[in-house]
Amino acid sequence: xxxxxxxxxxxxRRRFFGTCAQSVSGAMGTLALASLLRADASLATAPSPQPxxxxxxxFRPRAKRVIYMHMEGAPSQIDLFDYKPGLRSRFNQDLxxxxxQGQRLTGMTSGQTRFPVAPSIFRFSKYANNQDGIWLSxxxxxxxxxxxxxxxxxxxHTEAINHEPGITFFQTGHQQPGxxxxxxxxxxGLGSASANLPTFVVLISQGFGNMQALSARFWxxxxxxxxxxxxxxxxxxxxxxxxxxPAGVERPDRRRMLDLVSALNTRxxxxxxxxxxxxxxxxxxxxxxxxxxxxxxxxxxGEDPETLAMYGPEVSKPxxxxxxxxxxxxxxxxxVRFIQLYMRGWDAHNNLPxxxxxxxxxxxxxxxxxxxxxxxxxxxxxxxxxxAGEFGxxxxxxxxxxxxxxxxxxxxxxxxxxxxxxxxxxGVSIGKTDDYSYNILENPVDVHDLHATLLHLLGMNHERLxxxxxxxxxxxxDVFGKVRPELLA
Amino acid sequence: MxxxxxxxxxxxxxxxxxxxxxxxxxxxxxxxxxxxxxxxLQTRIRAVLACLVFLSxxxxxxxxxxxxxxxxxxxxxxxTDTLSLHKWLGIGFGIITxxxxxxxxxxxxxxxxxxxxxxxxxxxxxxxxxxxxMTHGEGFLTEPLFPGPLAPVRGSSSRGIYPEQIxxxxxxxxxxxHGDSKMQGKLALHTPEAILAGGATGSAIEPxxxxxxxxxxxxxxxxxxxxxMPPKVRPQPDQATIDLFKRxxxxxxxxxxxxxxxxGDAPSATPEPPAEPPxxxxxxxxxxxxxxxxxxxxxxxxxxxxxxxxxxxxxxxISFDGAAAIPDAEMAALLSPLAPFxxxxxxxxxxxxxxxxxxxxxxxxxxxxxxxxTPTTSxxxxxxxxxxxxxxxxxxxxxxxxxxxxxxxTGFTGLSRVFLWRSGLSDGAFTALREARPSLMISCDTxxxxxxxxxxxxxxxxxxxx
Numbered sequence: 001x002x003x004x005x006x007x008x009x010x011x012x013r014r015r016f017f018g019t020c021a022q023s024v025s026g027a028m029g030t031l032a033l034a035s036l037l038r039a040d041a042s043l044a045t046a047p048s049p050q051p052x053x054x055x056x057x058x059f060r061p062r063a064k065r066v067i068y069m070h071m072e073g074a075p076s077q078i079d080l081f082d083y084k085p086g087l088r089s090r091f092n093q094d095l096x097x098x099x100x101q102g103q104r105l106t107g108m109t110s111g112q113t114r115f116p117v118a119p120s121i122f123r124f125s126k127y128a129n130n131q132d133g134i135w136l137s138x139x140x141x142x143x144x145x146x147x148x149x150x151x152x153x154x155x156x157h158t159e160a161i162n163h164e165p166g167i168t169f170f171q172t173g174h175q176q177p178g179x180x181x182x183x184x185x186x187x188x189g190l191g192s193a194s195a196n197l198p199t200f201v202v203l204i205s206q207g208f209g210n211m212q213a214l215s216a217r218f219w220x221x222x223x224x225x226x227x228x229x230x231x232x233x234x235x236x237x238x239x240x241x242x243x244x245x246p247a248g249v250e251r252p253d254r255r256r257m258l259d260l261v262s263a264l265n266t267r268x269x270x271x272x273x274x275x276x277x278x279x280x281x282x283x284x285x286x287x288x289x290x291x292x293x294x295x296x297x298x299x300x301x302g303e304d305p306e307t308l309a310m311y312g313p314e315v316s317k318p319x320x321x322x323x324x325x326x327x328x329x330x331x332x333x334x335x336v337r338f339i340q341l342y343m344r345g346w347d348a349h350n351n352l353p354x355x356x357x358x359x360x361x362x363x364x365x366x367x368x369x370x371x372x373x374x375x376x377x378x379x380x381x382x383x384x385x386x387x388a389g390e391f392g393x394x395x396x397x398x399x400x401x402x403x404x405x406x407x408x409x410x411x412x413x414x415x416x417x418x419x420x421x422x423x424x425x426x427g428v429s430i431g432k433t434d435d436y437s438y439n440i441l442e443n444p445v446d447v448h449d450l451h452a453t454l455l456h457l458l459g460m461n462h463e464r465l466x467x468x469x470x471x472x473x474x475x476x477x478d479v480f481g482k483v484r485p486e487l488l489a
Numbered sequence: 490m491x492x493x494x495x496x497x498x499x500x501x502x503x504x505x506x507x508x509x510x511x512x513x514x515x516x517x518x519x520x521x522x523x524x525x526x527x528x529x530l531q532t533r534i535r536a537v538l539a540c541l542v543f544l545s546x547x548x549x550x551x552x553x554x555x556x557x558x559x560x561x562x563x564x565x566x567x568x569t570d571t572l573s574l575h576k577w578l579g580i581g582f583g584i585i586t587x588x589x590x591x592x593x594x595x596x597x598x599x600x601x602x603x604x605x606x607x608x609x610x611x612x613x614x615x616x617x618x619x620x621x622x623m624t625h626g627e628g629f630l631t632e633p634l635f636p637g638p639l640a641p642v643r644g645s646s647s648r649g650i651y652p653e654q655i656x657x658x659x660x661x662x663x664x665x666x667h668g669d670s671k672m673q674g675k676l677a678l679h680t681p682e683a684i685l686a687g688g689a690t691g692s693a694i695e696p697x698x699x700x701x702x703x704x705x706x707x708x709x710x711x712x713x714x715x716x717x718m719p720p721k722v723r724p725q726p727d728q729a730t731i732d733l734f735k736r737x738x739x740x741x742x743x744x745x746x747x748x749x750x751x752x753g754d755a756p757s758a759t760p761e762p763p764a765e766p767p768x769x770x771x772x773x774x775x776x777x778x779x780x781x782x783x784x785x786x787x788x789x790x791x792x793x794x795x796x797x798x799x800x801x802x803x804x805x806x807i808s809f810d811g812a813a814a815i816p817d818a819e820m821a822a823l824l825s826p827l828a829p830f831x832x833x834x835x836x837x838x839x840x841x842x843x844x845x846x847x848x849x850x851x852x853x854x855x856x857x858x859x860x861x862x863t864p865t866t867s868x869x870x871x872x873x874x875x876x877x878x879x880x881x882x883x884x885x886x887x888x889x890x891x892x893x894x895x896x897x898x899t900g901f902t903g904l905s906r907v908f909l910w911r912s913g914l915s916d917g918a919f920t921a922l923r924e925a926r927p928s929l930m931i932s933c934d935t936x937x938x939x940x941x942x943x944x945x946x947x948x949x950x951x952x953x954x955x
Contacts (some may be wrong), residue, residue, distance in 0.1 A: 057798050059801070362829075
């Protein structure tokens with residue numbers, strides 16, 4: 001559509017008066033109107049940098065896209081990244097009250113009579129990075145080998161203590177459901193960079209440990225126009241339902257049908273000015289193009305054997321984390337802005353050692369291969385890779401503690417995430433926790449700060465990326481969030 | 490009073506003449522349908538239509554004869570000029586339509602009706618053609634088929650002001666009406682002799698005296714004036730062209746030799762050189778120039794991603810990632826108007842070829858360029874090695890040879906990082922490149938020197954479980 005016409009379509013009554021009031025010193029309504037009309041006239045000659053629905057970058061970005069690997073269930077920082085050798089000598093001792101400080105507990109351990117310290121049974125090794133090295137456990141050798149590329153944040157903390165509010169907080173910046181997902185904000189803020197694939201794609205892998213529910217609202221768009229919601233590609237069967245035309249319907253038939261429906265929808269949109277109708281038209285078109293672009297995306301015959309082998313033996317199994325990591329790279333190459341991978345099964349309340357071995361084995365090689373593959377193809381520089389759970393796990397054992405087995409409960413006060421690429425400082429660890437990996441000693445990073453920093457890398461000021469809904473300008477970071485310069489390269 | 494009325498009637502000719510054409514076409518269609526037995530055509534209806542054809546033809550002929558009395562049409566020099574041909578063929582057409590009507594009167598003469606109808610239909614085309622030639626000029630219909638000068642006026646190899654500068658102007662704006670085949674106002678301008686001979690109102694030019702040269706005077710009349718030339722429906726010369734023509738007359742209107750007059754605006758048969766690309770955006774000024782919105786709309790229409798990623802300086806990120814099938818020449822055409830504004834360009838997987846590479850050296854703002862998975866050659870790399878603003882160059886999966894390493898070592902002065910995974914360079918080329926540019930970061934998965942990506946960093950210490 002012509003940008004001027006589109007602008008008029010968006011000119012709702014409220015925004016019209018809002019612009020009038022802002023433009024010239026208040027009272028001069030006609031002057032304001034004149035300036036408004038002049039702005040319209042100049043639209044025809046000045047470039048319209050983005051479709052009017054996406055505000056575009058505020059400044060030159062460091063990164064253009066995000067691959068966000070969410071470890072659903074919350075992996076144990078103590079067994080993976082947060083090296084606490086001192087705990088070995090405190091095996092089965094009670095957690096000191098000076099450390100717990102009256103911290104609230106979940107219903108799962110609040111009934112326990114004592115909180116015995118459970119040191120990790122896994123062996124850690126020190127790997128060279130761009131500081132004085134980092135200690136990482138034997139569970140993820142491939143990932144550890146990339147220590148010069150990764151930025152570990154040991155001092156993440158969150159407000160939520162249960163999975164649903166925890167993931168919701170990480171994904172939407174708010175514990176209560178209903179706000180737009182991070183990916184939707186990015187889609188809204190930057191618009192699509194791919195004509196043939198959705199801006200925000202979600203891929204899910206089933207885990208091997210205790211799994212929690214994964215709601216579709218984690219990638220919902222809340223009050224943002226619905227073209228910004230995440231599009232889930234299924235792990236088995238057709239990645240998108242109804243990808244194939246039904247028997248007897250040829251491609252030109254489908255095209256004619258869509259043209260007619262779109263003409264009717266356009267007429268209704270021009271009458272009602274409802275932006276949701278435009279979203280629907282756009283989604284019909286996207287679905288039509290996805291009928292060819294998705295099979296092309298899923299067709300791995302062009303991948304060379306060396307690359308496939310790098311992602312590990314599971315790569316050819318649809319829905320596996322390895323397969324989804326490879327797809328993430330292919331999506332990034334095709335211009336998808338926000339690629340979210342969910343790996344389920346990290347909620348190890350009991351039998352943690354057994355579960356985390358399986359979980360780590362499933363993700364380690366693929367995630368390392370993804371970072372390495374992006375890097376050698378020149379994509380890592382402008383792609384942010386994030387690996388994070390929704391919170392951490394407790395140092396004390398849930399259930400019975402033995403030399404070889406233990407469980408861990410939810411722990412929001414500190415946990416470790418890692419990031420790479422896209423303007424993130426490589427090869428560093430940020431923040432420090434106490435000897436029990438229970439409280440943060442240095443550099444706490446909260447979820448809002450993380451969001452603000454990531455938006456900053458994508459070229460957006462988190463205080464200016466807003467959307468008016470029910471009379472209020474909403475932000476991903478709400479009224480919080482600071483860009484953390486120590487994370488930036 | 491009567492004269493005025495007749496004049497108005499005459500001027501209705503261009504309107505009236507369409508009536509017989511339409512009605513004759515309708516009659517012929519009906520006859521064909523009747524012949525195919527698809528409809529039944531009653532004689533009465535046939536007669537009414539034939540009568541209408543005749544009456545409208547008669548009205549057209551009459552109005553045409555009245556129009557001919559106007560001064561603008563007094564140019565006939567014999568029966569072969571366009572006006573005479575149109576007139577006599579038109580009168581003939583009218584007579585044939587009358588005969589067609591009359592033939593319907595009796596059963597015996599009705600046998601001649603089909604022949605007469607065909608004749609009138611056939612006569613209609615030349616009449617219309619010559620009429621249209623007068624209003625629209627020679628070759629109006631076929632002009633788009635044969636682009637180029639409208640009339641052959643230039644001496645093949647002659648040099649000088651007239652053949653090189655003046656004749657093309659006349660050819661472009663005048664000769665279609667004042668030429669060999671059509672001499673309106675008895676004026677022809679296709680040869681020096683004809684120009685000097687002048688027309689019905691006297692001389693066309695007075696050499697050395699622009700103010701009294703009829704042609705120039707008419708060109709300078711307001712467009713609304715009846716005497717303005719070229720007629721306002723025809724293409725108009727711009728001011729520079731008129732100035733050039735004026736200086737030629739002032740110089741004595743030489744037809745041979747003469748120094749070329751200093752102007753670049755004269756139309757010439759040689760194609761104009763391509764417009765210079767706009768200068769690179771001035772990074773210091775507050776109001777930065779912006780890329781053309783038409784060019785952005787055009788490139789986005791081809792599903793190429795074009796986004797302003799530096800809102801301060803209006804610089805672009807352009808990515809062909811989702812539009813791999815665009816041919817090289819079209820890519821170049823899409824990129825050309827945006828070239829100075831491109832900060833970050835991804836041609837990964839595209840069909841970039843010689844035309845696209847020809848555009849790259851004009852991208853003065855280019856910082857990052859991806860040529861991954863393109864059939865880029867070492868020669869292409871050498872052709873863009875003058876890009877001094879480029880900081881990052883991605884050549885992953887590009888089949889290069891060692892000559893490319895040479896370009897990388899000597900060109901690309903601003904380059905800080907290059908991606909050469911699967912670029913086909915030999916180990917020797919890598920070594921030479923590292924030696925030539927020690928500060929250049931070379932990213933290549935298979936290189937043993939790039940320890941980070943090829944082997945796990947050494948384990949500094951190991952801690953055992955209790």
